Amino acid sequence: MTSLEFQRHGPYERPAANLAPNRNGWVGTLLSLFLITSIIVPAAPVNKLIFIMLFARVLFDLLLRARLSKIAAPALIVPGIFMYGFFRGMAGEVRLDFSIQFLLAVFILSLIHLVERYDIDMDRIAAKAGVWFCIFSIMFWVMKINPEIPFSTTLVPLFEDYSLSAAAERDYLEEPTLVLRLGNVPFLFIPWCLTAMEFTTTWKLRHLLWLLVLGTIITISGSRALVVLSLLFLIVALMRRTSIPARVLLGIAVGFSVFALIGIIVQSTALLSMDEVSNAGKIGHFLSFVDYLTPFNSIFGSGLASFYYSMGNGLITPVTEITPLDMVRYFGFPLTLLLFTVIAMPTTRLSAYGGDNRMHVFAFALFLLMSTTNPVLFNSVGMLVTLWYWARIRRALPGARQR
DSSP states (O other): OOOOOOOOOGGGOOOGGGGOGGGTHHHHHHHHHHHHHHHHSTTSTHHHHHHHHHHHHHHIIIIITOOGGGSOTHHHHHHHHHHHHHHHHTTSOBOHHHHHHHHHHHGGGGGHHHHHHTTOOHHHHHHHHHHHHHHHHHHHHHHHHOTTSTTHHHHHHHHHHHSOOEEEEEESSSSEEEEEEOTTGGGGHHHHHHHHHHHHHHOOHHHHHHHHHHHHHHHHTTOHHHHHHHHHHHHHHHHHTSOHHHHHHHHHHHHHHHHHHHHHHHHHOOTTOTTSHHHHHHHHHHHHHHHHOOHHHHHHOSOTTBOEEETTTTEEESOOSOHHHHHHHHHOHHHHHHHHHHHHOSOSOGGGGSGGGHHHHHHHHHHHHHHTSSSOSSSHHHHHHHHHHHHHHHTTSTTOOOO
């Protein structure tokens, strides 16, 4: 399988005529390539070159064609906040390379202009990207487990260098478990959610099989938050599409499962222990954050990628796992609140978040939840997920092109 063609039904229906390639031409193709290369080979220069081409097109439309008023306000506000943080940091001690990476990543949101102008189907692009990600993940697994395969000694280092791939042991329960993953595996949460919506709408076997493939790769990745939130989304999607008696039975089954799982975790692991390494680190980050705050920096921040001492890792560091706290350190409370509000609500029209978009909103809310303790939001993958979400929500605005 080289692509996943979603045929929309019910509330997710999209007329086939709207998938014609001449609707968006080379812009749609470039955007698709940019997303795919960004999640599969984020450290390779190819995605940067593609982004330069796309961003040049945005500038051409907005400046040379005098379409500045056409750009979505959120696509100006978010980079504007990060530019403030970048220049604010010049007055203090920051890690400049991290600061530049943060700043460049949020400019991905400017591509919403191209998505809206050329009526690009981001659901379809995200689904295709998920297929290619799975293919490359399986290739990495096979070569990592069977190093005698031809060219594996050459390709595995390339995966590790350009795809940020990793193979390690992680404690799930009593015994260490081998985990294999490409670096940007959190992106698979979006194809998972799209496929779950398809399955609970059409009840087709192919969607169930694809869920099994995605679920396997997500599980083997070793990301506990990703596994839990993926299951939660699927449960909610199933409950929305089943009868009331089935919902009751499913709710009872889930309740017993959660109760049993918590018992296993408490008895067999240190996952919920305050002394567990990851938990202790997060607590240390928080306590150090509280000590770091002053009336001035709580309002104005200290600048993008600014340093502070964290007891969580015993280091002077510019970034931690707790994204919201980092944003407050960078920008202060007022701009951080504005930042997350704009990201979560790219339009003030509340009706855009209801109807067919409810499950998309729920999916993005779970992704934001995952990003609170995992640094997956303010990088290229997180911004691409945000771009996907914005594209879906802004389709509901008056005057938006209807697919």
